[in-house]
Amino acid sequence: MSLTIQHLPEQSRFQAVIDGHTCLIEYRLDNNVMHVLHTLVPKEVGGRGIAAEMTRFALETASNNNWRVHPVCSYTVAYLKRHPEYTNVI
Known part of the structure; x- marks a missing residue:
C-alpha cells in the first residue's frame, strides 16, 4: 500500500486521510527526542497496514x-x- 502521509510539525503529528478517515501518529519533540505518544487508525480503515x-x-x-x-x-x-x-x- 502506498499512502500519502503528511508530517505536520506544527501539530506534532503525522497523518494520512484514507477513505475520508484521518489516521495519525502523535508525538512530542523534546531536545531531538521524538516521544511517540499515540497511533490511531479508525476501525473503518483498519487491517490495511496503515499503522505500519x-x-x-x-x-x-x-x-x-x-x-x-x-x-x-x-x-x-x-x-x-x-x-x-x-x-x-x-
Whole structure:
C-alpha cells in the first residue's frame, strides 16, 4: 500500500486521510527526542497496514533528522521489536 502521509510539525503529528478517515501518529519533540505518544487508525480503515506504513514513515523522519525515538505508544514499541533495522533511532 502506498499512502500519502503528511508530517505536520506544527501539530506534532503525522497523518494520512484514507477513505475520508484521518489516521495519525502523535508525538512530542523534546531536545531531538521524538516521544511517540499515540497511533490511531479508525476501525473503518483498519487491517490495511496503515499503522505500519505510518510508523515506518515516522521512524524514517526521525532518522533523517538525527532524532532519537522514545516509543510511548504500544504499537510503536511492538513495531520496533519486529523491525530491528530501526534500532539506530532508539
